[in-house]
Structure formats: C-alpha cells, structure tokens
Amino acid sequence: MNKTWIIVRKDWAEVFKNRFVLFTVAFLPLILTALPLIILYATRSTSDLEGFSSADMPAGFAALCNEMSGGECVQYFIVSQFMLLFMLIPMAIPVTIASYSIVGEKTTRTLEPVLATPVTTFELLAGKALAAAIPAVVVTWLGFAVFAVGTRVLSLSPNVTARLLDPLWLMAIFIVGPLLAVAAVSVTVMVSSRANDPRVAEQLSMLVIMPLLAAFFGQITGLFFINQTLILWMAVGLVVVDSGLLALATHIFQRETILTRWK
Amino acid sequence: MIQTENLTKRFGDILAVDRLTLSVEAGEVFGFLGPNGAGKTTTIRLLTALISPTSGHATVAGCEVGLEDGKIRRQVGILTESPGLYDRLSAERNLAFFARLYEVEDVDGQVERYLRMLGLWDRRHEEAGIFSRGMRQKLAIARALLHEPQVLFLDEPTSSLDPEAARLVREFIVGLKREGRTIFICTHNLDEADRLCDRIAVVNTRLLALDTPSALRRQLYERTVVFHLREAEPRFIRRLQTLSFVRSVREMDNKLVVALDDPEKHNPVIIRSLVEAGADIQFVGELRRTLEDVYLRLVGSEDGKSNQR
Incomplete structure (x- = not known):
C-alpha cells in the first residue's frame, strides 16, 4: 500500500476519534448547507416575493439576473451570499484536522518513530495534507450536492438551480474549494510547527479565512459581486499563493527541522 | 556493523x-x-x-x-x-x-x-x-x-x-x-x-x-584485595609492605586493603605470609569497583577539565 495512503488512513482513524474534530467536520457543513435552504423555504411562497423586481436588487447584482423574474432574482441573491460561506468549509475543516493531527503527533512524540521508518518526508507531508484536505473537499462537494437539490425543491423555479450549476459556481466549488483547502493545510503545517496546543494552532491557522470573510462582507455590503472573472482570478491567485505556501510548508517539514526545531 | x-x-x-x-x-x-x-x-x-x-x-x-x-x-x-x-x-x-x-x-x-x-x-x-x-x-x-x-x-x-x-x-x-x-x-x-x-x-x-x-x-582502578582478619596488627602491614608486588596496603576495621596487579598470582603468597606472621584470616575478597565509579571518574575528570578551560 502506498505510504501516503497508510498515513492518511492512520490519521483518520486517530483524529476522528476526537469528538471536537468530528463535531467541526459534521457541524460546519450542516449549518452552512441548511441555513440557505431554511431561508429559501421561508421565502418559497410567491406571495412573499411578489412586487420585487431585479431593479430592487443592487445594481451590480441585477445585471447578473438577466431574464430572471424579480422573485427568482431575490432568491438567487440569497443563495449567492452563501457561495463564499460555502468556501469556508474547505478552509476550516483542514485547519481543524491538521492542527490536531500535527500538534497531536508533536505532543505525543510520535513523529520521531515515524520519521525513523523508510517513509520520505514528502510522503509524510502529503499524507498529513491529504488526510486534512480530502474530508473537507468531499464534505464541501456533498454539501453542495444537497444544497443544489434543496434549492431545486425550495426555489421558485428551476432557473435559480440552473444558476447554481453554471460555470461560476462549479468553478468555485470544484476548483477554488480544493485550492483553498491546500492553502489552509499549508498554513496549518507552518503554525503547527510552532504550537504545542492543537487549539492554539487551530485558532491561529483560522486567520487564513480572513480574506474570505472580507470578501463575504464586501459582497453583502454591495462593494462587489462574485462573478466568473473574479472567481477565475481567485483561482489563479490561489495557485500562486498555494505554490508559495507549499514550498514554505515543505521547507519546514524536513526530518531534521522537525526533530530539532519543532518545540 | x-x-x-x-x-x-x-x-x-x-x-x-x-x-x-x-x-x-x-x-x-x-x-x-x-x-x-x-x-x-x-x-x-x-x-x-x-x-x-x-x-x-x-x-x-x-x-x-x-x-x-x-x-x-x-x-x-x-x-x-x-x-x-x-x-x-x-x-x-x-x-x-x-x-x-x-x-x-x-x-x-x-x-x-x-x-x-x-x-x-x-x-x-x-x-x-x-x-x-x-x-x-x-x-x-x-x-x-x-x-x-x-x-x-x-x-x-x-x-x-x-x-x-x-x-x-x-x-x-x-x-x-x-x-x-x-x-x-x-x-x-x-x-x-x-x-x-x-x-x-x-x-x-x-x-x-x-x-x-x-x-x-582495570584501566582506571588498580585491583584491590581485602583480607578480613580476626585482628589486624601493625606488623602484618609491615610484613606485606616488604613484598615487592604489593603496590599499597592500608588497614580499615580489622581489614587489610591491598592493591595488587595480579591477585590470582599473588594472593596465595600474601595468605602464606600473613599466616606465618600469625594472622587469623577469616575471609578474602576482591573489592570490585562499580561501573558507576568508573563513569563518575571519567565524566568528573572531564567536567574538571572543562571548568579549567
């Protein structure tokens, strides 16, 4: 069996026995998937939305509605706000898993016996990264699937769901999401090398979500609206940032550094 | 290996x-x-x-x-x-x-x-x-x-x-x-x-x-044999001091502590000599230095050198 996969399986077996990690992995996607659906459910009656037109929407957003009715545009506006929050999932879950997995190995001093095996540091880092990123990405995709189905059932018309499945959303969920997970893991590896408490590592690493939250509030306040160009630039920017972060994380995650400098 | x-x-x-x-x-x-x-x-x-x-x-x-x-x-x-x-x-x-x-x-x-x-x-x-x-x-x-x-x-x-x-x-x-x-x-x-x-x-x-x-x-300590006597007298010590192979001898609570290079060879000679001098030998044994003695001496002398430096 591939050694990276051996590490991934071991990490999952260990870290998911931690109730806090399990809670974070399960609760965050649940709440972020359920919340927009609850709002859609509350506004699903046509009478609630009659009288609204695209012109009532912020100007930047109204342009995105095209041929939609006023009610559909309002519902699309509501679910759009959750797109960025949806991208919190692939950032927050890896931070939690990687913090507990890496700092846990430090505090129980299990890294030295692992490093004494023929495993390469790349295999070990890849194992740790995948163990943290895979659940996040899978849960994000599952949550999105539930969200899309729920939107189809609860929205005014298939037009709203069709918008969720356009390239903007698909790129955000299937490309930007995993890239965000890589960034989160890399930052957590760096923070974990200096932290001795998984909670401290988690809290510090969570700072990585700040730009995403800034974008969320920017959109809510109408400063800008997420469109395909913005998502594309986000993906390109993340590829560059991830390359730098991965290089730094790999530099920190060397046998000698781990054994002699990780305190 | x-x-x-x-x-x-x-x-x-x-x-x-x-x-x-x-x-x-x-x-x-x-x-x-x-x-x-x-x-x-x-x-x-x-x-x-x-x-x-x-x-x-x-x-x-x-x-x-x-x-x-x-x-x-x-x-x-x-x-x-x-x-x-x-x-x-x-x-x-x-x-x-x-x-x-x-x-x-x-x-x-x-x-x-x-x-x-x-x-x-x-x-x-x-x-x-x-x-x-x-x-x-x-x-x-x-x-x-x-x-x-x-x-x-x-x-x-x-x-x-x-x-x-x-x-x-x-x-x-x-x-x-x-x-x-x-x-x-x-x-x-x-x-x-x-x-x-x-x-x-x-x-x-x-x-x-x-x-x-x-x-x-052996490198750090000479071998030492202890002769337990009924009563140690100064003449026994004087007698042993005449033997060329005895490196040192001292008395301690009716015991003679004798430093030797080769106890297996010289113990019988010492025993004969002591008996001829009238000593009642109760027991003979080698004083074994522990590894702790060796270790402390080696590390202690190293620390001393470090301090001098």
Whole structure:
C-alpha cells in the first residue's frame, strides 16, 4: 500500500476519534448547507416575493439576473451570499484536522518513530495534507450536492438551480474549494510547527479565512459581486499563493527541522 | 556493523557530537553512556539516519549515513526516549501502522508474533493511551522489532519504569542478544549497562573511554584485595609492605586493603605470609569497583577539565 495512503488512513482513524474534530467536520457543513435552504423555504411562497423586481436588487447584482423574474432574482441573491460561506468549509475543516493531527503527533512524540521508518518526508507531508484536505473537499462537494437539490425543491423555479450549476459556481466549488483547502493545510503545517496546543494552532491557522470573510462582507455590503472573472482570478491567485505556501510548508517539514526545531 | 569516523554534529554554535570514532561488532550489545546533553540521543539520530552529520562518516549495516538513509532505516529499529505511541489507536493498530510503513510482508503475522512475545496479545484491541508505562514501553519495543532489523537502537529502554517492568525489558534485551542482534543502548542506568553490555563507550560530546566494563575498571582502578582478619596488627602491614608486588596496603576495621596487579598470582603468597606472621584470616575478597565509579571518574575528570578551560 502506498505510504501516503497508510498515513492518511492512520490519521483518520486517530483524529476522528476526537469528538471536537468530528463535531467541526459534521457541524460546519450542516449549518452552512441548511441555513440557505431554511431561508429559501421561508421565502418559497410567491406571495412573499411578489412586487420585487431585479431593479430592487443592487445594481451590480441585477445585471447578473438577466431574464430572471424579480422573485427568482431575490432568491438567487440569497443563495449567492452563501457561495463564499460555502468556501469556508474547505478552509476550516483542514485547519481543524491538521492542527490536531500535527500538534497531536508533536505532543505525543510520535513523529520521531515515524520519521525513523523508510517513509520520505514528502510522503509524510502529503499524507498529513491529504488526510486534512480530502474530508473537507468531499464534505464541501456533498454539501453542495444537497444544497443544489434543496434549492431545486425550495426555489421558485428551476432557473435559480440552473444558476447554481453554471460555470461560476462549479468553478468555485470544484476548483477554488480544493485550492483553498491546500492553502489552509499549508498554513496549518507552518503554525503547527510552532504550537504545542492543537487549539492554539487551530485558532491561529483560522486567520487564513480572513480574506474570505472580507470578501463575504464586501459582497453583502454591495462593494462587489462574485462573478466568473473574479472567481477565475481567485483561482489563479490561489495557485500562486498555494505554490508559495507549499514550498514554505515543505521547507519546514524536513526530518531534521522537525526533530530539532519543532518545540 | 556500526562504524563511525570523526562523526561530528553541530547545531549552530552548539557542538553536540565531537569527532566520534567507534566501531560496534555484529551481535554485540554496546552501551553508550554519558551525562545529559552529552550527545547520546543526537548520536542515535545520526546513526538511524534521522539527521545528517556536519562532518565525518558513519556506516550502519554496511550503508553510509547521509547517502543511503532509506536503506539504513529499513535495517535499523529504534526505541526512542519516549515511547511515542498513538494513544487513540489500539495496540494492534499502532503496530500494524508501523509494520506497513516498514513494508513488512506479513503485517498481521508479525504484529501477532510480537504482541504475543511481549505479553500484549490479550490486550491488542485496547487503546495504547490506557496502557501502563511498562506496557507502553513493551509496545514500543515491539514496534522497533516488527521489520526484524539487524541493528537495534534503544534510547533509555528502562527509564521511568518500575523495577518489575524494567526487569522484564532487560530480560527481553538479553533474549534479543541471544538471537544475535546488534544492540546499541543509551542508558543512565549503569548497573544495567554493566550487566547487559559487552562493551561500553563513555561520552561527553566526545568519546572519553571505550572498552569492556571490566577493562574500564582495570584501566582506571588498580585491583584491590581485602583480607578480613580476626585482628589486624601493625606488623602484618609491615610484613606485606616488604613484598615487592604489593603496590599499597592500608588497614580499615580489622581489614587489610591491598592493591595488587595480579591477585590470582599473588594472593596465595600474601595468605602464606600473613599466616606465618600469625594472622587469623577469616575471609578474602576482591573489592570490585562499580561501573558507576568508573563513569563518575571519567565524566568528573572531564567536567574538571572543562571548568579549567
């Protein structure tokens, strides 16, 4: 069996026995998937939305509605706000898993016996990264699937769901999401090398979500609206940032550094 | 099996291992003694290819440290200072994880073999986190042996264990010695080193002494024989002082403490001489210096030199 996969399986077996990690992995996607659906459910009656037109929407957003009715545009506006929050999932879950997995190995001093095996540091880092990123990405995709189905059932018309499945959303969920997970893991590896408490590592690493939250509030306040160009630039920017972060994380995650400098 | 030549490791300005040159034969149990900060753990990390030397060379099982690290890791087993177990995983799962990383062919078979050998088979499904220190240490030893390494590095194998658990671990090490494995032990337990090791190196960053425990005693202390008399009289001392092979003699509570080069040859002569002088000899024995005496003298004189510098 591939050694990276051996590490991934071991990490999952260990870290998911931690109730806090399990809670974070399960609760965050649940709440972020359920919340927009609850709002859609509350506004699903046509009478609630009659009288609204695209012109009532912020100007930047109204342009995105095209041929939609006023009610559909309002519902699309509501679910759009959750797109960025949806991208919190692939950032927050890896931070939690990687913090507990890496700092846990430090505090129980299990890294030295692992490093004494023929495993390469790349295999070990890849194992740790995948163990943290895979659940996040899978849960994000599952949550999105539930969200899309729920939107189809609860929205005014298939037009709203069709918008969720356009390239903007698909790129955000299937490309930007995993890239965000890589960034989160890399930052957590760096923070974990200096932290001795998984909670401290988690809290510090969570700072990585700040730009995403800034974008969320920017959109809510109408400063800008997420469109395909913005998502594309986000993906390109993340590829560059991830390359730098991965290089730094790999530099920190060397046998000698781990054994002699990780305190 | 292990050879080092001027092996040196620096961490910035700190010299952890200074030009260490030694050789360990196959099947030998080799003790590595020294005070805290003497470079013992660093040496083990160098020899297990966990860290790279700053200068010098070392080969382990015929593989060059720094060039064939992957091969070295396959051929050595290491018991780290702390057992380093995954507390939330069962004993069986802990071992299976490491067996897979070591590319053991029959993972289940090897895990069962060592769990049974160390008396942990019945508790294989329990999480390692609830094990006693002794059980954790045994599990860590099993982990170090799963891939049947040629060389075993044990860093403080009995530290923080109760006497019974320590004895079990020592007996297990004796068993491994009988199997012909090469064992490199770092320990602060000098009695343990004396009993287990064929040869001992005393280090304090650099190598201070290397030999068998008995040869180290001889190098540092002359052999001393104690003659227990019914009553020690000054004339007995005067009589012994006339013998050319007696290096020194002193009286202590009706005992004559005599320093000799070759007690096996000269004891009969001394006994005859004392009896002729009218002494009633009750008992004769050799005053054995402990390894602790040897160690403290070596490390103490090194500390003295360091202070003078």
